[in-house]
Amino acid sequence: xxxxxxxxxxxxxxxxxxxxxxxxxxxxxxxxxxxxxxxxxxxxxxxxxxxxxxxxxxxxxxxxxxxxxxxxxxxxxxxxxxxxxxxxxxxxxxxxxxxxxxxxxxxxxxxxxxxxxxxxxxxxxxxxxxxxxxxxxxxxxxxxxxxxxxxxxxxxxxxxxxxxxxxxxxxxxxxxxxxxxxxxxxxxxxxxxxxxxxxxxxxxxxxxxxxxxxxxxxxxxxxxxxxxxxxxxxxxxxxxxxxxxxxxxxxxxxxxxxxxxxxxxxxxxxxxxxxxxxxxxxxxxxxxxxxxxxxxxxxxxxxxxxxxxxxxxxxxxxxxxxxxxxxxxxxxxxxxxxxxxxx
Numbered sequence: 001x002x003x004x005x006x007x008x009x010x011x012x013x014x015x016x017x018x019x020x021x022x023x024x025x026x027x028x029x030x031x032x033x034x035x036x037x038x039x040x041x042x043x044x045x046x047x048x049x050x051x052x053x054x055x056x057x058x059x060x061x062x063x064x065x066x067x068x069x070x071x072x073x074x075x076x077x078x079x080x081x082x083x084x085x086x087x088x089x090x091x092x093x094x095x096x097x098x099x100x101x102x103x104x105x106x107x108x109x110x111x112x113x114x115x116x117x118x119x120x121x122x123x124x125x126x127x128x129x130x131x132x133x134x135x136x137x138x139x140x141x142x143x144x145x146x147x148x149x150x151x152x153x154x155x156x157x158x159x160x161x162x163x164x165x166x167x168x169x170x171x172x173x174x175x176x177x178x179x180x181x182x183x184x185x186x187x188x189x190x191x192x193x194x195x196x197x198x199x200x201x202x203x204x205x206x207x208x209x210x211x212x213x214x215x216x217x218x219x220x221x222x223x224x225x226x227x228x229x230x231x232x233x234x235x236x237x238x239x240x241x242x243x244x245x246x247x248x249x250x251x252x253x254x255x256x257x258x259x260x261x262x263x264x265x266x267x268x269x270x271x272x273x274x275x276x277x278x279x280x281x282x283x284x285x286x287x288x289x290x291x292x293x294x295x296x297x298x299x300x301x302x303x304x305x306x307x308x309x310x311x312x313x314x315x316x317x318x319x320x321x322x323x324x325x326x327x328x329x330x331x332x333x334x335x336x337x338x339x340x341x342x343x
Contacts, residue, residue, distance in 0.1 A: 012057050013226045016069055016078040019046065019060035022185075023208055026104045027079050030208070034237040035323075036230070055226055064088055066211075071095050073213045076223045077230070083109050083183060083206040087144045096217065096338060098210045098227060099234055099331050103241075105208035109144055110184045111151070111201035114172050115194045122199050123155040126179075130157060134178070141168045141177035144203070148181040151203040169193035210234065218339050231332045236323035245321050246296045246304060248313040249279055249289050258290045265307040270294035271324075295321065 018024040028038050038058055040048035048058040061069060067088040069075035089095040113120050120129050130138050137158040142148045145161045152159045162177045169189060171177035184197060216223045252258035255276045262274045279289035296304040308316055
C-alpha cells in the first residue's frame with residue numbers, strides 16, 4: 001500500500017536532493033545561486049518547494065538512495081554525486097545523467113595503502129606486493145564494491161571486498177582489511193591515519209551531477225519540460241560564473257573603427273563581438289567617444305584590461321554576470337537527442 005504522503009499529485013515532478021553529508025548544503029547553495037532557491041521552512045520535514053518552479057516537489061534522501069529512487073522511477077530527477085550514480089545505477093539505462101559537472105562536491109574514489117608499505121606506490125607495485133607477500137587475496141574495505149572490484153580486476157589484482165558502512169580509515173590497523181577504497185577530497189584524513197593513495201589508484205573522479213529517469217522523461221511531458229528548465233537555469237548560471245561583463249569608454253572615428261581595434265585583441269572579443277554605443281559627452285566637444293561592452297573570461301580579466309588600455313580604453317567597469325543564456329543550451333540539446341535515439 002502506498003503511503004499517503006508518497007502518492008504523486010497530478011502534474012507533480014519530483015526532485016530529490018541529499019538530506020545530509022558533504023553534498024546537502026552545497027546542493028541548496030548551488031540551486032540558490034541559479035535562482036532556484038529551495039523553500040524549506042521546517043528542516044525536520046523531508047519535503048520542500050522551489051517557488052519559481054512550483055511543479056517541483058523537493059524530497060530529501062541519502063545521496064545513494066537518490067540514485068535508486070531515480071532508477072526505479074519513483075523520483076523523476078535528482079542531484080547527487082557521480083560516485084554513487086556509477087555505483088548504484090544498475091546494468092540498465094534507466095538513469096540518465098543530464099548534467100555531469102555541477103561544479104561542487106569534488107572528490108575522487110581512490111585506493112589507499114598503509115604508509116608502512118614503502119615499496120608500493122602504483123597498481124603494478126600492489127600487484128607485485130600481493131604476489132610476493134600475501135598468501136591470499138587482497139582484502140579491500142570499501143563502500144563502493146562494484147566500482148572497486150571492477151578497477152582491481154582491470155589491474156589483475158586478486159581481491160576480496162569488505163563492505164563497510166562507517167569509517168574506513170581504521171580498517172588496515174584493526175586488521176579486517178589490508179587497504180581501503182574511499183572518497184578523498186584533500187587527503188588529510190588518509191594522512192592522519194597513516195594511509196597513502198596510490199599514484200595511479202584513482203578509481204573515479206566525482207562531483208555533483210543532475211540525473212533523471214529515462215522513461216519518465218520520455219513518457220511525461222511535464223517531467224521533460226521541468227528538466228529542460230532546470231538545465232536552462234543551471235547552464236546559464238555556470239557559464240556566467242566563468243565570466244565578467246566589462247564596460248569601457250574609448251575614443252574613435254566610428255563604431256566600425258572601434259570594433260576593428262577591439263577585435264584585433266585576443267582577449268576582448270566578447271561572445272560574438274563587442275557591443276558599441278555612442279557616449280554623449282558634454283566635457284570634450286569635438287571628440288567622439290564610444291562605450292563598449294564585452295564578456296570576458298575570469299581567467300583572462302587581467303590581460304583583457306591591459307588590452308583595453310593598449311587601444312585607448314578608459315573608465316573600465318567590471319561586474320559579475322548572473323546568467324548567460326544560450327540560444328540552444330548544449331546539455332538541453334543532448335538530453336533531447338538522447339531521448340530521440342530510443343523513440
